[in-house]
Amino acid sequence: MRMKLHIFIAVSALTAGLIAYVLISFFTTQISSNSYTIVVGDEVLLPLPSKITKLTVEEAILLRKSIREWRREPITIVQLSMLLWASQGLVEDAGFGWYRRSAPSAGATYPLEVYVVVGNRSVKVDGEFLKAGVYKYDYMRHSIKLVKEGDVRVDLWRASLRQDWVRDAPVTIVLCAVYERTTGRYGERGIRYVHMELGHVGQNIYLVATALDLGTVAIGAFYDEEVAKIISSARNERPLYLFPVGVPEEPHKTTFEELGKLYERLRGSS
Secondary structure, three states, rough: OOHHHHHHHHHOOOOOHHHHHHHHHHHHHHOOOOOOOEEEEEEEEEOOOOOOOOOOOOHHHHOOEEEEEEOOEEEHHHHHHHHHHHHHHHEEEEEEEEEOOOOOOHOOOOEEEEEEEEEEOOOOOOOOOOEEEEEEOOOOEEEEEEEEOOOOHHHHHHHHOOOOHHOOOOEEEEEHHHHHHHHHHHOOHHHHHHHHHHHHHHHHHHHHHHHHOOOOOOOOOHHHHHHHHHHHOOOEEEEEEEEEEOOOOOOOOOHHHHHHHHHHHHHOOO
16 A cells, blocks of 8 residues: 555656646746747737847848838738837846947937837737737837727828838838937937938848848838827827838849849949
């Protein structure tokens, strides 16, 4: 009887140990891969930034191209996470309450705010889809918060002079500026600095989209007040740039060898 009891205890302990090992391994893998997504109310904690692409910076620059035609398929929450991180995410705790972000900013005034318009069945999350709506990016928590529910892509399409790539893209990133953050320090010249920063962020989005096998196009033609109303931005957050993002219908392809031949031809003709 005692032997049976000892065997039972040993088997139970072994079983518990195996279960614990499997669970610990599972959660360790999930955490180390940074691939998990947590939804808390209207906030979505995005997968943490990590190295997930194979392209070098040089290759991303070579392959960068404005894309306006998309396949009818969603992007992933990991891809969205990396795009938003590239736009305004943190890269360093510089101390004294100052956190450096992914793009340079005059005097670290960081005047930009980021919204993202998500369509129906447009962003895959663990076999399901992110709720359609307008979200605002929180750079400190690397999360997005729902500010308006529903697919507003058609409204955004109308407000952007009916450019079809805005309507058809699964998501559109909207960059807004709070000019006062920068002009408060640099006066009128701060307006120029805000626009410089906008260009830095735009190129980041282009390059990361390219590295993720996605496509995007920079759009500056739209009715400012209508876009602001659609995304429910604050009164002092002025929309300046739209970036519809999706899976390209035809990905751009070229090589440095082809580029070399182009330069050789141009040099030979001079």
